[in-house]
Amino acid sequence: MRVDAFDFELPPDRIAQRPVEPRDAARLLCVTADAITDRQVRDLPDLLAPGDLLVFNDTRVVPARLVGRRGAATVSITLHQALALDTWLVFAKPGKRLRVGDRVEFADDFSAEVLEKRPAGDIALRFDRGGAALMTALHEHGRIPLPPYIRGGVADERDRSDYQTLFAREEGAVAAPTAALHFTEDLMAALAAKGIGSTMLTLHVGAGTFLPVKVEDTSDHVMHEELGVLTAETAERINRTRAAGGRIVAVGTTSLRLLESAAGDDGRVRPFEGGTRLFITPGYRFKAIDRLMTNFHLPRSTLFMLVAAFAGLERMQAAYVHARETGYRFYSYGDASLLDPETRP
Incomplete structure (x- = not known):
């Protein structure tokens, strides 16, 4: 159709x-x-x-929206599917500049490595921790990933429960x-x-x-x-x-x-x-x-x-x-x- x-x-x-x-x-x-x-x-x-x-x-x-840095460049990512306890497919902006092997730093003690870039545009990231430890880091550093039609996708504390x-x-x-x-x-x-x-x-x-x-x-x-x-x-x-x-x-x-x-x-x-x-x-x-x-x-x-x-x-x-x-x-x-x-x- x-x-x-x-x-x-x-x-x-x-x-x-x-x-x-x-x-x-x-x-x-x-x-x-x-x-x-x-x-x-x-x-x-x-x-x-x-x-x-x-x-x-x-x-x-989960608070799946993160902002990190690759060198001097700012990178925004949204997790969208778990591949393993420490590895997720993500959408990244700007994704085209990321290369396999690049490391994205989200905090002094929280980072991820680019494992793969897929033809559809999503990227496989392996974080420096997995499972419950990764969820704890996401709750500390991430934001709720609101859809773009709600306040431009920018969540606040109320959205964590709403x-x-x-x-x-x-x-x-x-x-x-x-x-x-x-x-x-x-x-x-x-x-x-x-x-x-x-x-x-x-x-x-x-x-x-x-x-x-x-x-x-x-x-x-x-x-x-x-x-x-x-x-x-x-x-x-x-x-x-x-x-x-x-x-x-x-x-x-x-x-x-x-x-x-x-x-x-x-x-x-x-x-x-x-x-x-x-x-x-x-x-x-x-x-x-x-x-x-x-x-x-x-x-x-x-x-x-x-x-x-x-x-x-x-x-x-x-x-x-x-x-x-x-x-x-x-x-x-x-x-x-x-x-x-x-x-x-």
Whole structure:
């Protein structure tokens, strides 16, 4: 499909710069086969049914943006995928001037060596420490890597908590699974009281999620890889829910992508550990999920293509027009939508 089929206009003042408080007070656009209705996230217990299962991504955002020096030159890097305990793929500015073997100094006692420059433009850096020691150094010297449409990507101390979900526990993401930002302890208690369950998977969201689609046709786009884990326990919970007639509700496109990566053609979800490059566009046959809760996405992005594949391109274009005209807040800190599939299997 042509990428410009997924284009739309958005006034800059529709882009949220901070989340609402409390988080479950965010607006929720419900998109079904025959209606578009305005609700709030805190209405979810009334919009779901007993026996349904919410699937959350429990990844935790690390302070993955660093500023260092190579000699006299300043270098800005953003980590986006772990290759080993001490080695990450990064985006660097200016990346072209870095050479294999160069050392980038982030502090007197914290540095990394350039191991490899890849054709796609990312760079493999090996840090002078790994594992928990590296995470400690990132928390000391790094910044939360906000997307560029939020205050130019410059995070402050408030973002260290604002840009983490209630479920964040597995460190490794450089972008938040933003649909889950709307959930509070009170909302989770209300959902549980209604008999609506929840379970976790882990997909470490990479900085590639911010990259624009630069090709003219979706068939020419190369999807970035992200690492994920879906345990046998979670797989069994999902399969039992569906067998009992409950619906699987993916909270966020990251949860959806890992669920679909772990699902067989028979619809059963199996344990998964590894990388996924799943790129979902209209025509894809969904196997593992029944509903999707997600924020509003950028034009011409892989994520808007995904929601169009799930709920229908024309329906999502109409939903986004409604959202723009009625004051919904867009993108990572913005409002959310609850989508039904265009067609049921």
